[in-house]
Amino acid sequence: MISKNQQKYISSLEQKKNRKKDNVFVAEGFKIVEELLNAGYKPKMIVACEEWMRQHPTPNTHHPILITVTEEELRKTSFLQHPQQVLGVFDMPNTQYLMPDTQWLRQNLCIALDGVQDPGNLGTIIRIADWFGIDTIICSQTTADAYAPKVVQATMGSIARVKVIYTDLVEYLKGLDKDIPIYGTLLDGENIYSKQLTPNGIIVMGNEGNGISPAVRELVNSHLLIPSYPPDRPSAESLNVAIATAITVAEFRRITK
Numbered sequence: 001m002i003s004k005n006q007q008k009y010i011s012s013l014e015q016k017k018n019r020k021k022d023n024v025f026v027a028e029g030f031k032i033v034e035e036l037l038n039a040g041y042k043p044k045m046i047v048a049c050e051e052w053m054r055q056h057p058t059p060n061t062h063h064p065i066l067i068t069v070t071e072e073e074l075r076k077t078s079f080l081q082h083p084q085q086v087l088g089v090f091d092m093p094n095t096q097y098l099m100p101d102t103q104w105l106r107q108n109l110c111i112a113l114d115g116v117q118d119p120g121n122l123g124t125i126i127r128i129a130d131w132f133g134i135d136t137i138i139c140s141q142t143t144a145d146a147y148a149p150k151v152v153q154a155t156m157g158s159i160a161r162v163k164v165i166y167t168d169l170v171e172y173l174k175g176l177d178k179d180i181p182i183y184g185t186l187l188d189g190e191n192i193y194s195k196q197l198t199p200n201g202i203i204v205m206g207n208e209g210n211g212i213s214p215a216v217r218e219l220v221n222s223h224l225l226i227p228s229y230p231p232d233r234p235s236a237e238s239l240n241v242a243i244a245t246a247i248t249v250a251e252f253r254r255i256t257k
Helices: 004-012 016-022 030-038 050-055 071-077 119-131 149-155 169-174 241-256
Strands: 024-028 043-049 065-069 086-091 109-114 136-140 163-167 182-191 201-206 222-225
Touching: 004 043, 004 071, 016 024, 024 030, 024 149, 030 043, 030 086, 030 149, 043 050, 043 071, 050 065, 065 071, 109 119, 109 169, 109 241, 119 136, 119 149, 119 241, 136 169, 163 169, 182 241, 201 241
Parallel strands: 043 065, 109 136, 109 201, 136 163, 182 201, 182 222
Antiparallel strands: 024 086, 043 086
């Protein structure tokens, strides 16, 4: 049985200030919780139905608080409309990752997000990065929090494998050597399907409404365009940022595999 104070504590973690205060985040559903456990994330608390508890050995090495609940209790505790057996409160990973430097970027591809705000978009982009073997995403300080419950849920477990780093994106890009490719999807870009792409560098994706900010745009040295089809036919004004990220990264992997 879960106490009212425990329910209140979990509810408080919907707010970033409370997650930051205790350096924890909430993950829900058997798939996401198991992905995190398998990746070595340490749970502080596991709230689960009896069936889940019965099927999973107690992670004794981490000494979490284990609370067995009914489906109704889980529903009242969960952030989801239809919770899936288990909810976990996990320690945040060490987010003080070393920033990818010039040498690393000469050999690897990463994504940079400039002000992506929608939790679903951010979570989906993390999932896309995981699928295409990109293990690092660099975010501006104006990008949504990767450890908000809605973002974690949208990653479907990929948050366990992708490093998400927050920084002053403009200053970071300014500090890179000039030979590092910095790609950005822009209306004045070159058709991505005919552009010569590299297997390394940074792919910048912008805000849902405003795109890449002017300060970051000045630092983009390779402009890309995802063309509509056919080019002379009226079409949507733009693509969703997560869909645009998937198309862009897929083309990089197709061309440079």
